[in-house]
Amino acid sequence: MSETSKPGNFITQIIDKDNESGKHNGVVMTRFPPEPNGYLHIGHAKSICLNFGIAQRYNGQCNLRFDDTNPEKESVEYIESIKRDVEWLGFEWKDEPKFASDYFQALYDFAVQLIEMGKAYVCELNGEQMREYRGTLKEPGKNSPYRDRSVAENLALFTDMKNGKYKDGEVVLRAKIDMASPNMNLRDPIIYRVRHVHHHQTGDQWCVYPMYDFTHCLSDAIENITHSICTLEFQDHRPLYDWVLDTLGTVHPQQIEFARLNLNYTVTSKRKLKQLVDEKHVDGWDDPRMPTISGLRRRGYTALAIRNFCERIGVTRSDGVVDVSMLEHAIREDLDANANRAMAVLNPIKVTLTNYPEDKEEIFTVNNHPKNEDAGQRKVPFSKTLYIDAADFAEEPPRKWKRLTLEGAVRLRGGYVITCDEAIKNEAGEVVELLCRYDENTLGVNPEGYKPKGVIHWVSAQHAVDATVNLYDRLFNNDAPDANYEDKTFLDFINEESLTVLTNAKVEPSLLASEKGQGFQFEREGYFCRDLEKDGMVFNRTVTLRDSWAKIEAKGK
């Protein structure tokens, strides 16, 4: 599909109009501007797909720009993870990654220019006073007593700020706009503050750092961004964005806001995700239960699935909550089409084929994919003793049961039809072994005179490979863990059963040749992937198969 045949949205409509009127001479330049203060999550994926996707659609380019103006909260680890994630999603930024900190000198010069124009002043109000003078949502603020300093004095004071003559928080540089504006952002916003901290990019070169509102618009202008796409909460900042650029007379990118992604049953706030990591509710930013890009990757989500998901949810200005089933559908769709099949017995019980020769061994050739012949075939060994899943046998089967039962017959996937004669139990009354007979005339052929109830997966005991399987479920059991509740926080909704570790799983030997990160469909169980980090046979469940039996069962209860 060509880029332009993909569905558009209100932003592409704006750009189409701009291109018609020749506003930017047909040039489209966007940017993805994360602050390196955490790992990227699925919400960022939407923004990445939007910004890079628009650039592709219009043969433009997209910068990766780190909005690194608050060094205390930022780190190189986050920078590296962000680069890795954007790349993994399949996007290429223009040239080298950019940093707002690359522009610190230019930004400083712009601030000086503002002072010279009489449009900025150094203010000595402390935090509390600042708040008082700002007024409230319904009442206007009042002018700072420092508002009318001379240009010369402001220039000297700002130089002192830069040269480290003030302690953190003692003074700030403010834009002189309008303390009575109904828009709080225009009530003489702070544009520079003093912070004696080491910066991950500029070291100890600066002790004054520009604020977002001053930095972002000018960084966009410096990079000749044409369309500066951000989320809805910045709508109120647009007048300030425009004021800075208009006042300084630079090129003027257009800020366009869209609704950020909200997903039910999940939390998409860097602060909360960081809390989950810091307080060890999960095993790190890339825990497969996290909605981070790295977590999803480790869970087995593919970049293609995430891109498709982002395309399907659309881009609008109305904020809603997308159902996680949309995300799950996207990964099932990709893996169903592209993942090889394999057999894995998660909770094994032994099956002995009483009429199968003791030392005999057969090798079945099985298709890797039911529809795609190009996926090839693999060898699956078969012998007298097998494992099947405990859930596939029932002494007293419920209605519509299509699995093994006493005296019932069932097809072993890719192999013979077997009939169960006896269930051997331990002292606790649990079934520990099944004695079955196989029908030697049923390899690739239907049996004569009777019909198997269904098909189950299995693995030959002597050939089976031990594996650890991590069964992941949603991290929260409330559909809106993020919402504000009177007496609860999102931590109160953590699903205690979000991870079940199965250490006794038996998988077919072909899986020994799999690679880390490789995805499979374990037939009748779900989609799994070899863990990206751990060595050995460790598989993570990406998502279950759609399960209509579970619905039938649930209805019966």
Place this chain on the structure above:
RNA sequence: UGGGGUAUCGCCAAGCGGUAAGGCAACAGGUUUUGAUCCUGUCAUGCGUAGGUUCGAAUCCUGCUACCCCAGCCA
């Protein structure tokens, strides 16, 4: 009447004055050596609400309602 936004099926979302696309979910069938996939069908006389303009309104106008964002020296 502080300011700024948004309202179309359970969820996402097309629609831009000519008579409500699509996807997810759900439900009902069919195929199936995966209770998967796939296929077929059902699912808004209705577009937050009340009026108005018009031959004709989800689209234009007016009033109302609900929800979201803003009082960090965060972004």
